[in-house]
Amino acid sequence: MSLLRIDAVVKSFAGVVALDHVSFDVGEGELVGIMGANGAGKTTLFSVIAGNLRANDGSIAFDGRRIDGLRPDQISQQGVARTFQIVRPFGNMTVLENVTLGVLYGRRRERSMAIAEAKAGEILERLELSDKAKIPAKHLTLAARKRLEIARSLATEPRLLLLDEVLAGLTPTEANAATELVRQFHASEKLTILMIEHVTRALMALSQRIIVLHHGQKIAEGTPSEVARDPRTLSVYLGAATQ
Amino acid sequence: MMARIGRAASAVTAVALLAIALPVVANSYVVGVCFTLLVWIALTESWIVISGMTGYISLGHVVFVGIGAYVAALTWLALPIWLMLPLAGLTAAALAMLVGYPCLRVRGPYFVILTFGLSELVKYIVVNIESALTVSGRVLFGAPGVETLYLIALALAWVSVILALIVRESRFGAALRAIRENEEAAETIGVAIGKFKAAAFVLSSIVPGMVGALLIMRSTYFEPLEAFNPQTSVLIVTMAVIGGSDRPFGPMLGVVFLVLLQELLWTNLPQLYMIVVGALLVAVVIWLPGGIYGRIQRMATAAAR
Numbered sequence: 001m002s003l004l005r006i007d008a009v010v011k012s013f014a015g016v017v018a019l020d021h022v023s024f025d026v027g028e029g030e031l032v033g034i035m036g037a038n039g040a041g042k043t044t045l046f047s048v049i050a051g052n053l054r055a056n057d058g059s060i061a062f063d064g065r066r067i068d069g070l071r072p073d074q075i076s077q078q079g080v081a082r083t084f085q086i087v088r089p090f091g092n093m094t095v096l097e098n099v100t101l102g103v104l105y106g107r108r109r110e111r112s113m114a115i116a117e118a119k120a121g122e123i124l125e126r127l128e129l130s131d132k133a134k135i136p137a138k139h140l141t142l143a144a145r146k147r148l149e150i151a152r153s154l155a156t157e158p159r160l161l162l163l164d165e166v167l168a169g170l171t172p173t174e175a176n177a178a179t180e181l182v183r184q185f186h187a188s189e190k191l192t193i194l195m196i197e198h199v200t201r202a203l204m205a206l207s208q209r210i211i212v213l214h215h216g217q218k219i220a221e222g223t224p225s226e227v228a229r230d231p232r233t234l235s236v237y238l239g240a241a242t243q
Numbered sequence: 244m245m246a247r248i249g250r251a252a253s254a255v256t257a258v259a260l261l262a263i264a265l266p267v268v269a270n271s272y273v274v275g276v277c278f279t280l281l282v283w284i285a286l287t288e289s290w291i292v293i294s295g296m297t298g299y300i301s302l303g304h305v306v307f308v309g310i311g312a313y314v315a316a317l318t319w320l321a322l323p324i325w326l327m328l329p330l331a332g333l334t335a336a337a338l339a340m341l342v343g344y345p346c347l348r349v350r351g352p353y354f355v356i357l358t359f360g361l362s363e364l365v366k367y368i369v370v371n372i373e374s375a376l377t378v379s380g381r382v383l384f385g386a387p388g389v390e391t392l393y394l395i396a397l398a399l400a401w402v403s404v405i406l407a408l409i410v411r412e413s414r415f416g417a418a419l420r421a422i423r424e425n426e427e428a429a430e431t432i433g434v435a436i437g438k439f440k441a442a443a444f445v446l447s448s449i450v451p452g453m454v455g456a457l458l459i460m461r462s463t464y465f466e467p468l469e470a471f472n473p474q475t476s477v478l479i480v481t482m483a484v485i486g487g488s489d490r491p492f493g494p495m496l497g498v499v500f501l502v503l504l505q506e507l508l509w510t511n512l513p514q515l516y517m518i519v520v521g522a523l524l525v526a527v528v529i530w531l532p533g534g535i536y537g538r539i540q541r542m543a544t545a546a547a548r
Contacts, residue, residue, distance in 0.1 A: 050431055076433035084431075090424035093417075101421050104414050105433035113414055156432050 003028045003192050004049070004160055009058035009068075011041075011048055011216075018044040020216040021058065026160070031186050031193045033207030035200065035227070037236060040213040042196045043085055046162045049194075050082040051075040062160065079107055081158035083149040085165045085196070091138035095148055098137050099123055099155045106156025120155055127151045127181065143174040147181075154185065161185075163195040167202055175199060182206060204228065212236065248408045251491070255408070259401040266390040274393050280502050281396035282458065285450050286475075287482045287494035288403035292410050293447040295483060295494075297440055298423035299347060302476050303358030306365050307335035307448040309471035311455025313369055316381045316465035324387070324460075328395070328453050335452025336445050338365075343444040344437065350426070359473065366471035373467055386460040395457055403450045407491040410446070419443050474517065481524045487534025496535045 002025035011019040018041045026032050036042050047053040049060055051072035060068040067075050090098050099120035103110050110116040124130045127147045132140060137148060146166050153161055163182065167175040179202045186193050186206075197203040203210065204224040212220040212233050220230040227233050266274050286304065294300045311331035318327050346357050373379070386392075410416040418439050421429040430436050459465045478501065486497025501520065508516045531538055 052427060052431065071435070072427075072430040073433045073435045076431060082431055084428065088425045088428040090421050090428065092424060093420060097417065097420075101417055101429070101434075102432045104417060107433075109433075111414065113412075113417075116414075152428075152432060 002026060003030075003063055004194070005059075005061040006045075006049070007059045007061070009045075009048060009060060010056045011044055011053060012056055017216050019048065019055070022213070022216070022218050023058075024211055024218060024221060026192060026194055028159075029190055029192055031182075031195070031206060031208050033203040033210040033224075034194065034196045034213060035203060035210055035233075036213035039215075041216040042213055043164055044216075045213070046082055046164050046194075046196065049075075049162060050080060052082075073105070076105075076156055076158075077107060079157070079159035080162070081106070081153035081156045081160070082162035083146075083153050083164050083166060085168070087142075087145045087149045089137035089140070089145055089148055089152075092136055094134050095129055095137055095140065096120055096124065096133040098148055099151045102152045102155025103157075106158070108157050123151050123155050127154075143170050143178075146170065146178065150181070154189075158191070160192045160194065163193060163197075165196055165198060167197060167199045175202065179206060248412045251408050252405055255401065255404050259397060262397055263394065266393055271389055274389055276502070276506060278389060278393045278396050278461065279505075280498060281393070281400040282454055283478070283482060283498040283502055284400040284495055285396065285403045285454050286479050287486070287498055288400070288407045288491060289447045289450040290479045291407055291447075291483055291491065291494055293440075293443045294480075295407075296410065296416055296419035296423060297443055299350070299440065299444075300355050300480065301358045301444075301447070302355045302473075302480060303360075303362035304447075304451055304479050305471055305473060305475035306358075306362035307339065307451035308455035308458065308475055309362070309366060309369065309467065310338055311335050311452035312459045312465055312470040313455075313467070314452075315456035315459050316383065319381070319383050320385070328456050331456035332449040332453040335448045335455070339445045339448035340441070343441040347437070347440040347444060359476065362471060362473065362476060366467055369467040369471065379466075381465040383459060383463045383465065386463045389461070392457060392461050396454075399450050399453055399457065404491055404495075406446065406450075410443075411491060415439070415442075478520065481520055483534075485523060485527050485531075485534055487536030487538075487540075490536060493534050493536030500535070 004026040007023050008021045009019050010021055022045065034042050044053065048055045051070055055068055059066060062078055062080060067078055096117065100116045103116040103119045110119065124133055127150065129144065129147055129151060132144060137145065140148060150166060167178055170178060182193065183206060185191055207224055209222065210224055210227040211218055212227060214236045219232045219236065220227050222230065265277060290301065290304050311334065314331040314334045315327055318330065322330065342361055346354065346361065349357060418429065418434045421434060422436055422440060426436055455470065459470065482497035482501050483494040485500060486495060487493030504519065505516060508519060527534060533541065
C-alpha cells in the first residue's frame, strides 16, 4: 500500500492555478524526486501536503488516513516532516535548541528536556553539526543552515520527509556531501523521502522515481532514465520538441 | 530544567524572604516606593510570558489590571481579601481566554493595535456600566495599610518572577520562543501554535488581575479611567524593553530604573515624566536593542573571552 496518496489536488491563488489536479502515490521506503521549472508548483505541493496551505480540491491520504484539512502540527504528528526551501531556522535560538524542539514536539512528544537534548545531540552528531551546537542558528553558513533544516525535520521522527531544494545554493562539494547524507538517511532509517531538486544530476542519481511538474500539472512520471527520455520533459527543459 | 532554574529561583526566593522584613526596619515612604517597585515587577514579569517569549507585543495589559480592580471594587467588603484576590486573577484569566484566540490570530503591529484598542473598549464598557448605575467612582473603606499591601505585592512579584523563570526554561517556553522566531516553522515541527499562544496569554493575565485589586486597595478609590489608564500598558512595555525582555532578570532592571526615575521626576518635574519615558524608549530601541540586561550580558561575555 502506498504511504502517501495525492489525488486530484487543486490549489489556486487568486485565479492562478498552482496545482492542477495533481495525482501520484509514494510507496513506503521510496525515494521520489520532483522536477520542474520555477513556478511549476513544486513548493506549493509540499505546503499543501504539510498543511501550511490548504488545497482547494482533491484529497491527500497518509498511511490510509486523510490528512488534508488538518493543521500542520497535526500532520507532523502523523509523521510527515518538511524542510523549507528558504530556510527558516529559529535564528536567536541555538542550533541545539532548534533540533531539541523537533524532539519535544515531533512524533515522540518527549516530555523531558534532558532526554530531548540528548536525542538532539545525537542527530547533530550525524549531521556533523555538533561543534556548532551552542551557536545561535542565525550565525550559521547557508550550507550549515540547510543541514540544520534537515536535522530539525529528522528530530520529529518522520516516516515521510519532504526535502525542498536542500542542495540549492551549496558549492559542489557541499552538495555532494548533502546528497550522500540524504542517501544514508534513506537507507538507514527506512525513511520515505519526497524531494524537490533543481540540481538534476543529484536528483537523477538519488531518486528511484521522478515526477515532472509543469505549470501545476504532472506531465511525466517514471524512473530517472524514462523521465530523461520523455519528450514532454525535454520540451519543458529544452524548449519545443524537435520533430 | 529544574537544576537550571533552581539557582535563579533560590536567589529570587532568598531576596523575597529577606524583603519580608522591610516594613519592620523601613519607614512607610520607603515601603511605599518598594510596593510600587514590586507591583511593576509583577506586571512586567507577567507581560514577558506572552510578549517576551512569543514576540506578540501586548499594548493592552492594563485591561487585566483594570478588570481585577473592578472585581475588587464590586466585591469590596462582600468578600474577604484572600478570596477577592484570586477571583480578580481568575476574572482576568477568563477575559484573556475569551479574547486570546481571536486576537492572537493577527501578528506584528496588528496585534499591538488590537490589544490597545481592546483595553480601551473594555474601559469604556466599564465607564458606561458605572454611569448607567449612576456611580461615579467607588471608595474602598477599611483597606489594609501599606505594610500589608506591601507583603501581598511581594508575594505577587515573587510568583510572577518564578513563573517567568519556569516558562523560560521549560518545554512550553521553548515552543513559545520558537513561535517568536518563526511561527510557520514551529507549526510544521508539531507545535500547536494557537493553543500555546492562548495559554501564554492567559498565564500572563492572572497576576496583573490580582495586581489591579491590590492597586485599588492602595488608592482606596476605583475610577475606571484611572484603573484602565493606557499609560500603564505603555509603562509595562517600556520597562521590559529598557531592561531587556527575553530573560526574567532584564525587566527587573528596567522596573528599578523607571520607578526610581519616576520618584525623582515626580517631585521635581512631574509633567516631564512621560516625555522622558518616551524619549528613553526610542533611545533604547535604537542604541540598546538588547536593553540594559542584554548590554551587561554582552559585556560579560566579552570580558570572559
